[in-house]
Amino acid sequence: MRVALFTDTFLPDVNGVAKTLGRWVRYLESRGAVCRVFAPAAGEAGTSGIRSVERFYSIPFSLYPDCRMAIPNPLLVGRMLKEFRPTLIHLATPFNLGLTGLHYGKKHRIPLVASYHTHFDQYLAHYRLQWMEPMLWKYLLWFHQNCVKIYVPSPSTGEILHTKGLTGIELWGRGIDTAEFRPHTDRRKVLNKHNLLPGKFVLLYVGRLAPEKGLDALVRAFANLPEAFRSKCALILAGDGPMRAELEKRLAPYPDVRFCGFVEGRELAELYAAADVFVFPSASETFGNVVLEAMASGTAVVGVNAGGVADNVRHGNTGLLCPPDDASALAAAVQRLYEAPELRRKLALEGRSHALTRSWDSIFATLYESYREVAGDAGGGARRAAGIVK
Structure with a gap:
């Protein structure tokens, strides 16, 4: 052939x-x-x-x-x-x-x-x-x-x-390469690299920083978190794109937000494994490779109930799904996973099991x-x- x-x-x-x-x-x-x-x-x-x-x-x-x-x-x-x-x-x-x-x-x-x-x-x-x-x-x-x-x-x-x-x-x-993306990493070392305390509840986004990725909803969701809870959180955005300057400006009031630019290979895999929750607000995906990468890394996923993300995430089983462009629902899902560590662990385990079949x-x-x-x-x-x- x-x-x-x-x-x-x-x-x-x-x-x-x-x-x-x-x-x-x-x-x-x-x-x-x-x-x-x-x-x-x-x-x-x-x-x-x-x-x-x-x-x-x-x-x-x-x-x-x-x-x-x-x-x-x-x-x-x-x-x-x-x-x-x-x-x-x-x-x-x-x-x-x-x-x-x-x-x-x-x-x-x-x-x-x-x-x-x-x-x-x-x-x-x-x-x-x-x-x-x-x-x-x-x-x-x-x-x-x-x-x-x-x-x-x-x-x-x-x-x-x-x-x-x-x-x-x-x-x-x-x-997905489940040997490359796996749950084990030195979380303290990864967070220290980004000048974050190991006790932070880490939210991670990976992808282009562009309007079609639903990032406006992510910013609003982070802003909507109760102050007492948000102070315990860190938000890491790995990627680049036309919205970066705008996002940096809008998220400037929050001290524990980090922009990493494009990250790949082992460094990316370690970021996934070090995060507590992977938040992916895009409703325009035909598949959403990053969702599968997060699952393989043993990280609980919060996504939107649309497109390829909804094909991968079974709500309440391999992750949580929210309506598209619903900042309040995203914020509530993130806080729920913080307050229910057993649910977070369940989603992480089921997500990893799903990734192992791919x-x-x-x-x-x-x-x-x-x-x-x-x-x-x-x-x-x-x-x-x-x-x-x-």
């Missing part, structure tokens, strides 16, 4: 989509597949560690800075693809690079699959662009209509696409078989690769 993957975000980008696609390419190669990734230039961030990546000049995408708008030369990409001879083309994002892969696949009758990672339509209102939603969906329906499969990260995302009229929807869940290998094995089916390993894909089918 020879796979061409087109994406507007890839390693070393720091986001769930890039990390998932990087893992997937490594898995494919471990199974003997030959891959070629077409992605924007990595800039100063470094390299992906994967050799089979073609990079293209790109510009920032204002709606979603985790993606960059690549400006590929279709003739050059066409020559690369002709030489590579893909048996399957995967379109991970629907922008310039995805369009280039789409046109080549249609022209040369190469099977196309897509993966849907981001609810861009739900971002529009946060940037006062909601008037674009009908046009966006019209475009997305057109873009995906020739794809044999559309892989979605959660059942709720699949339901949304189904109601919009898309077909061929298949679940591609997300896994093996990347089993998830990727299912996706690999779906790829094989689409690529037509019985003969069609091989004939295309050999140039027999034109």
Whole structure:
């Protein structure tokens, strides 16, 4: 199997989509597949560690800075693809690079699959662009209509696409490395690094600091905590984005708030394990990788009853769910977990147990078989690769 993957975000980008696609390419190669990734230039961030990546000049995408708008030369990409001879083309994002892969696949009758990672339509209102939603969906329906499969990260995302009229929807869940994200850490050492006393009740948020993540509700929730309780709390925000300056200003009155910027690897895993509660107010997630990371780390989760977060969190079992944009409910849930340590421990244990069932290998094995089916390993894909089918 020879796979061409087109994406507007890839390693070393720091986001769930890039990390998932990087893992997937490594898995494919471990199974003997030959891959070629077409992605924007990595800039100063470094390299992906994967050799089979073609990079293209790109510009920032204002709606979603985790993606960059690549400006590929279709003739050059066409020559690369002709030489590579893909048996399957995967379109991970629907922008310039995805369009280039789409046109080549249609022209040369190469099977196309897509993966849907981001609810861009739900971002529009946060940037006062909601008037674009009908046009966006019209475009997305057109873009995906020739794809044999559309892989979605959660059942709720699949339901949304189904109601919009898309077909061929298949679940591609997300896994977690439970050896990397685990409950054990030196809490005192972690908190000392952030100049926090070990007796603090630590609330943690991990993700982009952007309007679509529901951070306004998080700020209001923290402000709504009773003063006597809030003085016992610390709030750590790990991530960066366009709201950082505003958030720093709004949270300035509270001395035990820390902004860490982007954190990854062992440092991130230790932050999760050191926290008492992971608070994630975003209602726009297609999955919410950070929720699964928190669960694997043995940290009780407070999230919102919407999107991919609600697919992962079973209220009262693996976490607590609140209505979207409900600061009072978030504050009440946090205080409840402080006052009920037994409940907090129960949620942490059940969350860890749930994470232990989410093996990347089993998830990727299912996706690999779906790829094989689409690529037509019985003969069609091989004939295309050999140039027999034109």
